[in-house]
Amino acid sequence: MAEQPITAMDVSTAETEAAGLRVQLNQWRKDYYDNDAPNVEDDIYDRNYARLVALEQAFPQLITPDSPTQLVGGTVKAGFTKVQHEIPMLSLGDVFSQAELQEFNDRLVQNVGEPVDYNCELKIDGLALSLRYENGVLVQGSTRGNGTVGEDITKNIMTIESIPHQLTKPLTIDVRGECYMPKAAFAALNERREAAGESVFANPRNAAAGSLRQLDTKVTAERQLSTFMYNIADYEPITARTQSDMLTEFADLGFTINPAFKVAHSMDDVFQYIDHYQNERPDLAYGIDGIVIKANPLPLQRQLGATVKVPRWAIAFKFPPDEQPTLLKDVEWT
Numbered sequence: 001m002a003e004q005p006i007t008a009m010d011v012s013t014a015e016t017e018a019a020g021l022r023v024q025l026n027q028w029r030k031d032y033y034d035n036d037a038p039n040v041e042d043d044i045y046d047r048n049y050a051r052l053v054a055l056e057q058a059f060p061q062l063i064t065p066d067s068p069t070q071l072v073g074g075t076v077k078a079g080f081t082k083v084q085h086e087i088p089m090l091s092l093g094d095v096f097s098q099a100e101l102q103e104f105n106d107r108l109v110q111n112v113g114e115p116v117d118y119n120c121e122l123k124i125d126g127l128a129l130s131l132r133y134e135n136g137v138l139v140q141g142s143t144r145g146n147g148t149v150g151e152d153i154t155k156n157i158m159t160i161e162s163i164p165h166q167l168t169k170p171l172t173i174d175v176r177g178e179c180y181m182p183k184a185a186f187a188a189l190n191e192r193r194e195a196a197g198e199s200v201f202a203n204p205r206n207a208a209a210g211s212l213r214q215l216d217t218k219v220t221a222e223r224q225l226s227t228f229m230y231n232i233a234d235y236e237p238i239t240a241r242t243q244s245d246m247l248t249e250f251a252d253l254g255f256t257i258n259p260a261f262k263v264a265h266s267m268d269d270v271f272q273y274i275d276h277y278q279n280e281r282p283d284l285a286y287g288i289d290g291i292v293i294k295a296n297p298l299p300l301q302r303q304l305g306a307t308v309k310v311p312r313w314a315i316a317f318k319f320p321p322d323e324q325p326t327l328l329k330d331v332e333w334t
């Protein structure tokens, strides 16, 4: 059905479309967050979600508490203890074109009143996680869950090599990042599962989520998961004054960070970074589903803050879906 322009809609037509979108999106969410097995392409989910956001912005009376626009992320899987995130783990707003990215920048610059340096980062296609350290010692690991309540996966993250059990400084700090499964580990895992007549994972993100949200820690330990850390809950404990310096400080503390970050001094720099990594994407050792640009000065991040779900100082530029690695069961063995 060709999408009717919202400006030409009456509220009852909008309500009908919004209700249909809510049902469909909530079902897709449940598959994605609760069963780690999405059965819809990311870009289809994202476009339907963006359409519901636009309908609700045009007709706020259509917003319902169960609308996916009012929720963040998934729920807590049975069997895991819950963890309350004192500082919520935010999601990210999405844009799908350079024009929309330019609009994000123009709004932000108008709000701030001067040009803004951005830190450009690869958007790792994994599962967001939070690591808590007390006096430099790792005490807890948790998933994002719905943003305020996640799952305690401390035992599982203890088996991940890239996660330091002790920092180089005795800091009390909550650091957030992405847990992912490298493409090579994903291919090997699916080969083993296929050979054993087990179901295969559709993509590395599902494989990482299924391996991390796993009640049997021994299974997690053999899945070759890795992490890139990129965000902090409370800025206090660190000395960095910019996002880019914070990543370097994370590395000095013992974390693994993604080395492909780059400070952009103009939108042209941002667009160049996007073009470069859109081409590099197939050769990366891990999956990415876009680029994240963040206001680089940390005081500016703090000043701009967040809405219920997403920061005002960061946005994700989404790539079209990777051609999903062919499932071995679909391969015609000649």
Ligand SMILES: NC(=O)c1c(N)nc(OC2CCCC2)nc1O[C@@H]1CCC[C@@H]1O
Pocket: 089, 090, 091, 092, 121, 122, 123, 124, 125, 126, 128, 144, 178, 230, 231, 292, 311, 314
């Ligand atoms: N997937 C990523 O590589 C990534 C990133 N490099 N940087 C951020 O910064 C966000 C986190 C909270 C405020 C900004 N988020 C990322 O992923 C988010 C986390 C939760 C949903 C997205 O996957």
